Amino acid sequence: MNIYIGAENIISPLGSTAEENFGALSKNSSGIKKTEAAGFDKKSIFFSRFAENTNDFSFDALLKNCLKNVRSKISPDIFSSEKTLLILSTTKGDIKSENVNPIGKSVSELQNSFELKHAPIVVSNACASGVIAINTAANFIRAGVYETIIVAGCDVISDFVTYGFECLFAISDKPCAPFDKNRTGITLGEGCAAVVLSSHKTIFNVEPMRFIEGTSGNDANHISGPSRTGEGLYRTVKKTLELAGITEKDIDFISAHGTATVFNDDMESVAFDRLNMQHIPLNSLKGYYGHTLGAAGIIETAICLQSMRNNTLIKSMGFEEEGTVKKINIISENKKLSLETVLKTSSGFGGVNASLLLKKS
Amino acid sequence: MNHLSSYCHISTKEIVTDKGALLFDNTEGLEVNDFLKTVYKKLAIDYPKFYKMDSLSKAAFLGVELLKKENAALAEYADDEIALLFANSNASEDTDKKFVNSYAEEHAPSPSLFVYTLPSxxxxxxxxxxxxxxxxxxxxxxxxxxxxxxxYCNMILLRNAKACICGWIEITEGKTEAFIFLAEKNGNENNTPLTKQTIEKIYKTIMKQSRPSKV
Incomplete structure (x- = not known):
């Protein structure tokens, strides 16, 4: 069975459609800016965040607007079909200090406003949530449980998450610099994105790509530190390639995770080296979007689809000088390249890693 | 045919498994974290990391230890043949509240709490x-x-795993519930088939059993 993926949309500080976002990346514009007095001790912090004092960018509004756009890109009757499911990917939903359990309400509202037949499922797998949500959707379609699944990812910046990463000393004091020698940590970001997976090619208004395979794997090493050997990432990519029946030679581009912490980026370089993928062009989009947590995997997959449509590799923003344990091929400027097969990877707390393969249809 | 081979249920009142035995009866009415620590000691497991886990992880840990005890075959699987599927309706609410308290009340955001503010x-x-x-x-x-x-289990057992450990696990103020079961591809013919109906039936039976409080 072929599984198609398309109708992608992104709402981020860089734009409110996938095309606007890709346009900003093509100009190497970053959404990262300094916010004064945002930290626990009122120090200034770099974020990729929306303009404040507007409700247009609340967790619920982002999802609603993003899904409205997606709905206009596929056949009109799909959202309310018995054979359609909505999967949400988020780490903390609309968390506020005074309300730590806001996800259920958002989910019910979405089900009502889009007249969905089934209650949406929320995937919560730390920073690998987005890729795992897409893989879960593909598995459900392959097993015949659903025909079309809309996968949306959203996370917003909150005191909760900011103070959390601050107390782990994980936040960079400058815009994050994935895979760069002088990287010092993450920059948090916010945003929302969605893609549609379906066994029916004809539901898409614009030619979709194909979803080939996707798997996840655990490091079995540490709950908040990446494995030194990249074991989980190595295993998931290997498994995904095996199921797809292809080798690393077939991959044109890797959209990596690249959070810009010292240990994460080293871990990824080790895993890609073990996979003989050190020569394949690779980027991280965190230098444009910051780390959007549960939205990251969906935003980055949507940009993979845009890169494939435009046959364009996007520069890995923030990378100046090599400085990972193993040398990898980081994209240092935008360039044109025919992209047939693309690998997307994510890694997160709890030692979870995930990968998926996309191909032109 | 995939099978549901084994299960256990943990609440603050007791722990039961599919063998029917009441393994631990919390007659003293301990709060969840203390109850789980008591169970850990009685099981005589040597894994000091247990103590730093949040209650959600502690309950999942003990549930899986009990399943392993009753299913020696679990040790036979290769290290990537067992999938994990866990779910609840409140994510990590209990730990989230404690983390909020650490910065809002105690003015010292706690990194050891923050890492547990993801249920996964x-x-x-x-x-x-x-x-x-x-x-x-x-x-x-x-x-x-x-x-x-x-x-999900029937789907993941198609190609990605040979066994799947599943859990419905909720710990919120005043409520503790962990229903953990093992689904296997090559289960015994005498096992329960893995269907919506059989899972529903076991869940309902467990809920009924655990409702009345002990005298």
Missing amino acids: ILMGELAIRNKWYGESLFVILQKFDAAFFAD
Whole structure:
């Protein structure tokens, strides 16, 4: 069975459609800016965040607007079909200090406003949530449980998450610099994105790509530190390639995770080296979007689809000088390249890693 | 045909398994964290990392230890053949509240609490304990959904795993519930078939059993 993926949309500080976002990346514009007095001790912090004092960018509004756009890109009757499911990917939903359990309400509202037949499922797998949500959707379609699944990812910046990463000393004091020698940590970001997976090619208004395979794997090493050997990432990519029946030679581009912490980026370089993928062009989009947590995997997959449509590799923003344990091929400027097969990877707390393969249809 | 081989249920009142035995009866009315620590001691497990886990991870850890005790065959699987599927309706609410308290009341955001403010961390703990490198998924559902567990398990057992440990696990103020079961591809013919109906039936039986309080 072929599984198609398309109708992608992104709402981020860089734009409110996938095309606007890709346009900003093509100009190497970053959404990262300094916010004064945002930290626990009122120090200034770099974020990729929306303009404040507007409700247009609340967790619920982002999802609603993003899904409205997606709905206009596929056949009109799909959202309310018995054979359609909505999967949400988020780490903390609309968390506020005074309300730590806001996800259920958002989910019910979405089900009502889009007249969905089934209650949406929320995937919560730390920073690998987005890729795992897409893989879960593909598995459900392959097993015949659903025909079309809309996968949306959203996370917003909150005191909760900011103070959390601050107390782990994980936040960079400058815009994050994935895979760069002088990287010092993450920059948090916010945003929302969605893609549609379906066994029916004809539901898409614009030619979709194909979803080939996707798997996840655990490091079995540490709950908040990446494995030194990249074991989980190595295993998931290997498994995904095996199921797809292809080798690393077939991959044109890797959209990596690249959070810009010292240990994460080293871990990824080790895993890609073990996979003989050190020569394949690779980027991280965190230098444009910051780390959007549960939205990251969906935003980055949507940009993979845009890169494939435009046959364009996007520069890995923030990378100046090599400085990972193993040398990898980081994209240092935008360039044109025919992209047939693309690998997307994510890694997160709890030692979870995930990968998926996309191909032109 | 995939099978539901074994299960256990943990509440603050007691722990029961499919063998029917009341393994631990919390007659003293201990609060959840203390009850789970008592169970850990009685099981005579030597794994000091247990003490730093949040209650969600502790409950999942103990549930899986009990399943392992009653299913020696679990040790026979390769290290990436066991998938994990856990779900609840409240994510990590209990730990989230404690983390909010650490910065809002105590003015010292706690890193050891923050790392547990993702419910999927419990699967990381299980992976580390057992050296399992397989698939894992955590989902938030509005309520227990037997169809979701059956659909996902039957799907993941097609190609990605040979066994799947599933759990519905909720710990919030005043409520503790962990229903953990083992689904296997090559289960015994005498086992329960893995369907929405059988999962639903077991869940309902457990809920009924655990309702009346002990005199």
